[in-house]
Amino acid sequence: AIQMTQSPSSLSASVGDRVTITCRASQAIRNALGWYQQKPGKAPKLLIYTASSLQSGVPSRFSGSGSGTDFTLTISSLQPEDFATYYCLQDYNYPRTFGQGTKVEIK
């Protein structure tokens, strides 16, 4: 199975900060990667698919990039509602595998 490694595991940031989360795949997965946001007690929400495509309704401050093995989720200006845990997911093959998550906390 493809292993997805996210970093950092957690970070503290302030409103207005630029935040970057990375995800590395154990083998090349082209652009078959999505990013999800999850708030406590809620189901995850799709933010980005095929590495860089913004899901409908998601604010443009979220962006994704990367291809092959290295991917990035960027929040250009962190908003109060963005404090959450973020997961990457590879959909290159089965079994699908998630990264371990990155918790974004208030500084």
Place this chain on the structure above:
Amino acid sequence: QVQLVESGGGLVKPGGSLRLSCAASGFTFSDYYMSWIRQAPGKGLEWVSYISSSGSTIYYADSVKGRFTISRDNAKNSLYLQMNSLRAEDTAVYYCARGSANFDYWGQGTLVTVSS
């Protein structure tokens, strides 16, 4: 609007069985692949299983292969997960999600607790 509503969770003893259901509405269920994803308490997300729109193609995580069975009834707009030989490590919130990836809609989740 699209809705996915899971049911069937609860407390079960190790070695026991449980059947989860996911009722879909607001879209043409038979046109879509569907998946189950779970999350153990305080842990990350784990993909569990996938079923194609017709039910002809199915995949499982190694951790559940041989114990769990995914199925669907397109006439009833419903997705199922039959879970047998349950273990403590299967304790989790189980979500159904639309798609094979790019999961754009999720249910609210149903909690399965495996404990004696």
